[in-house]
Amino acid sequence: MQKLNLPEYSFRIKTTEGKSFIFDSLRKKFVRLTPEEWVRQNFVQFLIAEKKYSVALIAVEAGVKVNNNPQRADLVIYNRSGNPLLVAEFKAPEVKINQQTFDQIVRYNMQLKVPFLIVSNGLQHFCCQINYADNSYAFLPEIPEFAEII
Numbered sequence: 824m825q826k827l828n829l830p831e832y833s834f835r836i837k838t839t840e841g842k843s844f845i846f847d848s849l850r851k852k853f854v855r856l857t858p859e860e861w862v863r864q865n866f867v868q869f870l871i872a873e874k875k876y877s878v879a880l881i882a883v884e885a886g887v888k889v890n891n892n893p894q895r896a897d898l899v900i901y902n903r904s905g906n907p908l909l910v911a912e913f914k915a916p917e918v919k920i921n922q923q924t925f926d927q928i929v930r931y932n933m934q935l936k937v938p939f940l941i942v943s944n945g946l947q948h949f950c951c952q953i954n955y956a957d958n959s960y961a962f963l964p965e966i967p968e969f970a971e972i973i
Contacts, residue, residue: 824861825916827945832868849883858915862945863897866913869966876900876969887931896931898941902973909972911941918944939972 835846836856844853845864854860863883870876885899898911912928914920920942928940932953942949950963 824856825858825945827862827865827916828947829865829869829945830873832865832872834864847883849878849881858917859913862913862916862943865945866911866941866943866948867898870900870969874966874968887934894931896928896935899935899937900939900969900972907935907937909939909941910935910937911943914942914944916945920944920947920949939967941966 835853837844837846837853843856845856845860846852847854847864849867867881867883870881871878880901880903882899882901884895884897887894887896887899896910897913898909899907900909900911902908910928910931912924912931914924918924924942928942932940936955938953938955940951940953948966950966951960952963953960
């Protein structure tokens with residue numbers, strides 16, 4: 824798989840009937856290894872190892888209703904009270920991060936109303952903090968540590 828703009832981590836990967844699978848330690852099962860999944864698995868490890876996010880507070884493919892239609896957010900981080908804090912959207916490395924990508928995560932956030940959004944294709948990472956009091960947002964220079972967002 825492609826080298827990403829993240830530290831390198833070890834993963835359990837297997838091939839079955841010509842298809843590659845990666846073990847998702849959060850979902851406790853092997854999932855199809857697509858370029859987008861490669862980004863997600865690496866980014867999750869980055870959040871846990873480098874930014875000290877708690878494994879117990881991370882949900883992969885969390886259900887979200889958008890206009891009464893069930894959708895799945897790539898990643899949702901919760902606080903210790905069970906309230907969502909951060910939603911992340913991942914794309915394959917060859918997919919350019921553009922306005923459509925941000926529109927997608929904003930649609931999820933209409934339901935979740937989290938203060939932090941992350942968008943990454945593994946090569947570029949964007950994190951913004953939303954201030955609901957004055958209806959503004961600001962892009963952050965780096966992904967915050969868990970202790971900084973709780």
